[in-house]
Amino acid sequence: MRLGIDIGGTKTAAVVLDREGAVLASATAPSGRGNNDVVAQAAHQARRVVAEVGGPSAISSAGVCIPGLVDTVGGTVRHAVNLDVDDLDLGRLLGDALGIGVVVENDVKAAALGAHRLRKRGLDDTLAYLNLGTGLAAAVVHAGSVVRGVDGVAGEIGHIPVGGDVLCACGQTGCLETLASGTALLRIWPEAPDHGWDLFGRAAGGDGAAVLAAESLCHGVALAIQVLVLGCGAQDVVVSGGLTAMGDPLLEAIRAELRVRGEASPFLASLGLPDRVSFIATDVPVAAIGAAHLVRPAATTPEVTTWRS
Ligand SMILES: [Zn+2]
Incomplete structure (x- = not known):
């Protein structure tokens, strides 16, 4: 099962999807403000939905999305202004809180992925x-x-x-x-x-x-x-x-x-x-669903071919 978390400007949503992508559990609450509360609320909502499906051992992957400039390789976010977050090591902190690796993406990009999966394209x-x-x-x-x-x-x-x-x-x-x-x-x-x-x-x-x-x-x-x-x-x-x-x-x-x-x-x-x-x-948690479908990006740099003339 996949865990997805959407930290929005006003609310934080979490979902657990089954292997076919169907939503098995969902939870929503107002988002925290500032680095500590943003992470704490996201972790709290995640634990709620994970508990509904049998606990952490049932979860195979986890993703989170948030507004702002996201470094998907490093798992960090900058300038999530509406959340009073200037610079946050979101992937590591949320991963430590939940005991599982967490992939991070921008919220609109995660929602696009969610829409793609919901439309079964x-x-x-x-x-x-x-x-x-x-x-x-x-x-x-x-x-x-x-x-x-x-x-x-x-x-x-x-x-x-x-x-x-x-x-x-x-x-x-x-x-x-x-x-x-x-x-x-x-x-x-x-x-x-x-x-x-x-x-x-x-x-x-x-x-x-x-x-x-x-x-x-x-x-x-x-x-x-x-x-x-x-x-x-x-x-x-x-x-x-x-x-x-x-x-x-x-x-x-x-x-x-x-x-x-x-x-x-x-x-x-x-x-x-x-x-x-x-x-x-608007009541479909499309960004959280997309976050659940995130996969960890490759951190390697492709080889560069140089040409001497
Ligand atoms: Zn403009």
């Missing part, structure tokens, strides 16, 4: 995962593994500048994230919390700011999907994150935006983008 498939939360993040699974690139930066499409004059948190102007994210939605429609985030209901009722926010969101998400499909050839684009709690109205609006784009371009229409996009329900 094979090694030949390429799947892109788009997280619509406070920000806009993405990751790609190819040949069964997450594409990381140097410093794990592959898939950070939220910071591709696409136009406009809005300053992004990253320091650039006009990033995709300034069009499609919870932050963008609140900037354009500050009353969102007062109306229970009923974006499409309020837009249909004639709320001008909600109309503009919905247009920006759908335009940005459609652009993100197009970038992911053209950039990596993904057959599937699986969307999750807090904003997908809007459910079918958001999914249908995104598909409608993709259809409109296809009407103007036979090339885009041929890609069938509306059929490639789907949501994963």
Whole structure:
């Protein structure tokens, strides 16, 4: 059985999967703050689910994911800002607490792996995962593994500048994230919390700011999907994150935006983008499931061939 732990900005989730990948046990609690509490809460939730399936001897592997810059070889994380973690030796400390080796990965990348396994895609498939939360993040699974690139930066499409004059948190102007994210939605429609985030209901009722926010969101998400499909050839684009709690109205609006784009371009229409996009329900612990599927990366450096002319 595999153990997976997702240390999120607000909550920590743990799951145990059986050999077929089915969830046998799960637990969730508010995340700790600061290095010690983050590790202690993750260990506590892990012990809860492990106890449910017969104890530590039943667990064959363990993985954990967390926001921030993750060194998958060293098992460390830096700049997990929302957790008050600046620099944490997460793999070693959690491994010592649980008595098993723990593989560490970034949360969005682990969620992409979880989505790939939940969709039961094979090694030949390429799947892109788009997280619509406070920000806009993405990751790609190819040949069964997450594409990381140097410093794990592959898939950070939220910071591709696409136009406009809005300053992004990253320091650039006009990033995709300034069009499609919870932050963008609140900037354009500050009353969102007062109306229970009923974006499409309020837009249909004639709320001008909600109309503009919905247009920006759908335009940005459609652009993100197009970038992911053209950039990596993904057959599937699986969307999750807090904003997908809007459910079918958001999914249908995104598909409608993709259809409109296809009407103007036979090339885009041929890609069938509306059929490639789907949501994963927000109550599915997709990142913890992905963490359970992590495998330890190779620490070796490939041989370099030099050429003398
Ligand atoms: Zn940016």
